[in-house]
Amino acid sequence: MAGPSIDALGQFQLTPGLGPLGRAIHFTNSNEAMLAAAIIIVLVFSAGLRARALVPGRAQALVEILYEFVRNMCTETIGEGGMRFFPLVFTLFSFILLGNLIGLFPYFFAFTSHIAVTLTLALFVFLFSTGVGFYTHGFRFFKFFVPAGVPIWLLPLLVPIEIISYLSRPVSLSVRLFANMTAGHVMWEVFAGFMLLLTASFGVFGVIASVLPFGLNIALAALELLVAGLQAYVFAVLTCLYLHDAVHMH
Amino acid sequence: MSGDRDTKSFEQRLAEAQDNANPDGARAASAHKSVAAGSNAINLAMRLGVELVAAMVIAVGIGWGLDRLFHTKPWLMVLMVPVGMAAGLRNLIRAVGPQAKG
Numbered sequence: 001m002a003g004p005s006i007d008a009l010g011q012f013q014l015t016p017g018l019g020p021l022g023r024a025i026h027f028t029n030s031n032e033a034m035l036a037a038a039i040i041i042v043l044v045f046s047a048g049l050r051a052r053a054l055v056p057g058r059a060q061a062l063v064e065i066l067y068e069f070v071r072n073m074c075t076e077t078i079g080e081g082g083m084r085f086f087p088l089v090f091t092l093f094s095f096i097l098l099g100n101l102i103g104l105f106p107y108f109f110a111f112t113s114h115i116a117v118t119l120t121l122a123l124f125v126f127l128f129s130t131g132v133g134f135y136t137h138g139f140r141f142f143k144f145f146v147p148a149g150v151p152i153w154l155l156p157l158l159v160p161i162e163i164i165s166y167l168s169r170p171v172s173l174s175v176r177l178f179a180n181m182t183a184g185h186v187m188w189e190v191f192a193g194f195m196l197l198l199t200a201s202f203g204v205f206g207v208i209a210s211v212l213p214f215g216l217n218i219a220l221a222a223l224e225l226l227v228a229g230l231q232a233y234v235f236a237v238l239t240c241l242y243l244h245d246a247v248h249m250h
Numbered sequence: 251m252s253g254d255r256d257t258k259s260f261e262q263r264l265a266e267a268q269d270n271a272n273p274d275g276a277r278a279a280s281a282h283k284s285v286a287a288g289s290n291a292i293n294l295a296m297r298l299g300v301e302l303v304a305a306m307v308i309a310v311g312i313g314w315g316l317d318r319l320f321h322t323k324p325w326l327m328v329l330m331v332p333v334g335m336a337a338g339l340r341n342l343i344r345a346v347g348p349q350a351k352g
Contacts, residue, residue, distance in 0.1 A: 164309045164337035165344070172304035172341070176297060230293060 006193030008186045012113055030117070033109040037098035066094065070236065077240035078247060085243050088128070092121065093236035100181060100228030104221070112231075113181040115174060122174035125239050133246035144249050173238055180231050184224045191217045294346070301341040309334025 016023040017032040048063030056064055070090045074082040096112060103110020111117050133141040145162040146155065194213040198206035313330030317323045 160333050161337045161340055164305055164312070164334060165340045167312075168301070168304040168308045168337065168341060171307055172297075172300045175304060176300045179300070180296070234293065234297070 006190055006197070008189040008193070011185060011189055012182070029109045030111040030114060033099065033102060033111045034095075034117075036108075037095055037102060037111075040098055040102070041094050066090075073237055073240055077237060078244045081247060082240070082243075085240070089236050089239055089243075092125070092239060093232055096121070096177070096235050097229065097232035100232055101225075103181065103185070104224055104228060110181055110185060112177055113185055115178045118174040118178040119170065121235075122170040122177075125173065125242060126170040129239075129242040129246040132243060133249070136247055137249060141246075141249070144245070169242060173235065177231050177235055180227050184220070184227055188217060188220055188224070191220065298342055298345060301345055302338040305338035305341050306331075306334040309337060 014028040014030055017027050017029045021027070022032075044059070045063055048059035048061075051057055051060050053060060067090075070093055071083070071086060073093075074086045074089055076082075078085060099110065099112045102108045103112065133144065145159050145166065147158055147162065150158060191213040195210040198210050198213075200206070202209065309330040310327060313327035316326045320326070
């Protein structure tokens with residue numbers, strides 16, 4: 001029986017975007033989604049900031065809530081001088097949040113479901129926070145890898161552990177975002193595939209039985225909305241945490 | 251001075267309006283909090299699993315690379331496995347330990 005089959009990973013395939021011009025410069029649907037996310041952010045913010053009313057309207061309230069949310073995250077997690085890194089954290093947060101959110105819509109591409117994208121973001125955060133550490137503390141930043149109050153004969157054992165723990169940061173940062181987004185989209189696709197399989201195999205009874213996977217997909221949509229916001233938040237808060245370590249060392 | 255009094259009365263009016271518009275606001279807030287706590291638990295479990303594996307991946311990767319460099323297959327990789335495990339546990343302790351930040 002050559003019915004429909006479940007192709008859960010086809011949705012992550014990169015295809016050329018923007019017609020022949022995009023094909024010439026290797027502009028993919030993932031890049032299209034990134035561009036769309038950036039444009040939406042700029043549009044929302046310019047719309048929200050145009051009024052500058054004392055009592056904010058809807059768009060302005062949205063912008064102000066986002067601003068205050070990230071500002072609190074910066075000042076509370078990074079601590080003193082956290083506002084220096086506000087532009088970076090805010091850019092990362094809004095870009096990842098928009099990427100997660102527009103990926104939830106049909107026919108849109110979730111660029112955060114590619115490890116190449118998340119690892120690039122995470123490596124940038126990692127290199128930046130290491131650079132901030134060396135900029136702030138100079139070579140004393142190496143003391144970050146030497147735990148305090150430990151007998152000296154244990155150090156040859158503990159310093160490699162600390163270094164590997166530090167190096168594993170970008171991996172855990174990127175894998176977390178990538179895995180969450182990919183898992184959600186695969187589950188969606190699989191349950192939607194169940195509906196096709198049921199109708200193809202059992203006719204009318206299959207259509208009735210399809211209500212079950214359809215309901216699951218609706219519930220998953222709510223969960224995915226939560227995960228999209230949560231993972232953007234986690235990425236931003238961990239960025240703040242790493243910057244805190246770089247600025248204050250412990 | 252008058253501006254100060256104006257904002258104060260505005261905040262009072264805002265609070266009253268919020269109370270009138272949303273009499274069971276407290277209940278909604280507590281429900282919201284419990285949802286947030288549940289999602290935090292899932293999130294924490296997810297995070298800890300990834301932390302544990304990430305350190306292992308990095309350690310084994312370094313061991314494998316050094317083995318290729320020095321032609322000592324597989325000894326450095328074997329040596330790095332316990333170090334990776336320890337680093338993973340270090341990550342866990344840092345994430346949920348008593349001085350956990352965030």
